[in-house]
Amino acid sequence: MPEYGQPPPKPVPNNQNAAVLYNRVFKLQWPPATPIRLEGAWGGLSAEDLALIEDKYPGVEPSGTPEDLEAQVQEIFGRPNVQEMLSTLREGSLRPYCVFPVNWEDGLGTLFPHCASMRQATRILAAYSKLLAADGKVEEALDWCEVALRMSEHAASEPTLIGQLVSIAVQAITLRTAKQLIAPARMPSAMANRFETFLREIDPCKTFSAALIGEQAYALDTYATMPGPLFKLDELTYLSYMGRQIEISRLPPVEARKEHKKLDAGLGRLPLYRAPLTKILAPVFARAAQKRDQAVAEIGLCRVVMALKAYKYEHNAYPDTLNELQQSLDWTLPEDPFSGEAFVYQRRGEGFVL
Numbered sequence: 001m002p003e004y005g006q007p008p009p010k011p012v013p014n015n016q017n018a019a020v021l022y023n024r025v026f027k028l029q030w031p032p033a034t035p036i037r038l039e040g041a042w043g044g045l046s047a048e049d050l051a052l053i054e055d056k057y058p059g060v061e062p063s064g065t066p067e068d069l070e071a072q073v074q075e076i077f078g079r080p081n082v083q084e085m086l087s088t089l090r091e092g093s094l095r096p097y098c099v100f101p102v103n104w105e106d107g108l109g110t111l112f113p114h115c116a117s118m119r120q121a122t123r124i125l126a127a128y129s130k131l132l133a134a135d136g137k138v139e140e141a142l143d144w145c146e147v148a149l150r151m152s153e154h155a156a157s158e159p160t161l162i163g164q165l166v167s168i169a170v171q172a173i174t175l176r177t178a179k180q181l182i183a184p185a186r187m188p189s190a191m192a193n194r195f196e197t198f199l200r201e202i203d204p205c206k207t208f209s210a211a212l213i214g215e216q217a218y219a220l221d222t223y224a225t226m227p228g229p230l231f232k233l234d235e236l237t238y239l240s241y242m243g244r245q246i247e248i249s250r251l252p253p254v255e256a257r258k259e260h261k262k263l264d265a266g267l268g269r270l271p272l273y274r275a276p277l278t279k280i281l282a283p284v285f286a287r288a289a290q291k292r293d294q295a296v297a298e299i300g301l302c303r304v305v306m307a308l309k310a311y312k313y314e315h316n317a318y319p320d321t322l323n324e325l326q327q328s329l330d331w332t333l334p335e336d337p338f339s340g341e342a343f344v345y346q347r348r349g350e351g352f353v354l
Contacts, residue, residue: 012097018154019100019114021092025085026117030101043088044081045124052076057127070134077128086128086144089121093147098154107221115166118155122148122170126177133181141181142195148174149202156207159214161288168204168295175298182305189310196306200331204295209249212285216242219281230273237275241267245285253293253337260286293337300334301354304343307333308352318352321345 014020025043045053056073076082092098100114125148132141148170156167178195219242223235241263248259267275267282304322311325312318319325322345326333336343346353 012099016095016097018092018095018098018151021088021095022098022114022117022121022151022154023100025088025121026114028113028117031103032111032113043121043124044079044085045076049076049082050120050124053124053127057123057130070131073127073131077131086125089125089151090144090147093150093154098157100158102158107218112158112160112162115155115162118151118166119169119173122151122173126173129177129181133185138181138185138187139191142178142191145174145178145181146195146198149198153202156204156211159207159210160218161211161215161284164204164208164211164288165291167207168291171202171204171295172298175302178302179305182302182309185309187306187309187313189313192306192310192313196303196310199299199303199306202299204292204299205249205253208289208292209246212242212246212249215285216246219277223277231277234275234277237267237270238278238281241275241278241282249289252340253296254340256289257293257338260289296337300336301343303334304345304354308354318347320347 027043052069053073053076056069077086100112102110102112104110125144129141129144132138132144152167152170152174155163155170157163216239219238220235223231223238244259244263248256248263251259264282264286267279270279272279304325307325307329308318311328314328319328322333322342333342335341343354
């Protein structure tokens with residue numbers, strides 16, 4: 001997103017735009033008349049195929065369904081057109097930009113049909129990763145997790161909170177799947193270190209302030225249609241509140257939460273007539289920031305798990321403490337963003353709890 005007073009960026013060339021490839025899979029119509037419904041043929045998968053995959057991996061969680069269902073899912077993912085769909089998603093994830101043809105002039109009425117499709121694609125990639133891991137192909141399964149995480153970065157590149165929340169949802173689905181793949185696996189240290197290095201580059205915080213600036217622009221468009229001095233007073237309150245929100249979004253999570261509490265307490269003391277719209281909108285920003293911090297924590301946890309797996313492969317046992325693990329590394333273990341301290345770790349028999 002350009003800084004205030006700067007010219008808008010030049011259009012992204014099609015050969016650098018991931019959205020061009022994603023849309024071959026999503027098959028969206030632009031401009032969309034209504035929010036997308038995920039039914040019928042979608043990226044080479046019919047509604048029946050999607051339902052079968054969901055039966056086998058409901059919510060991408062273990063389901064204990066019969067073995068014959070796994071064979072049916074294997075057949076679906078083995079089809080040439082489905083493999084082509086997967087390859088298209090991978091190719092798209094490697095592109096530097098992702099710009100869908102959104103009609104931003106619609107203001108609060110703007111539609112984002114690709115957001116639902118991003119989540120659906122992630123669930124398919126998660127199911128495919130689990131299928132590969134069940135066949136002993138853990139490294140290949142993690143590679144597809146990386147595809148989904150790169151897609152999450154593309155979702156976050158849109159300057160809206162919905163883009164941030166979709167990105168966080170994509171990360172949550174993918175990291176939940178990755179943990180299921182990793183937990184039972186004996187992982188060579190090179191494999192574990194490679195995935196940990198990849199995770200370092202996934203940062204849910206880096207685009208958050210740009211999203212808040214985008215939300216601010218949306219709200220100002222709404223205020224412009226509201227007559228009367230009270231709404232002008234509300235608009236000034238909103239601008240002050242959002243200015244501080246944007247500043248806070250750039251702080252470390254622990255410090256940001258303290259400042260959020262102060263900011264929201266101050267807003268809560270204002271009478272309703274002073275800021276009716278601001279009081280409605282404010283809780284949305286607080287919940288979004290909490291979701292972001294949860295995503296930071298999940299990524300941090302997964303990085304520590306990969307370091308523990310690499311340690312186990314090299315030493316045939318997990319370390320007694322995270323301090324012991326830290327001494328074996330040339331990088332610093334991430335902290336829990338909710339406490340600002342190290343994650344809690346305990347060895348349990350042949351495994352551990354983190």
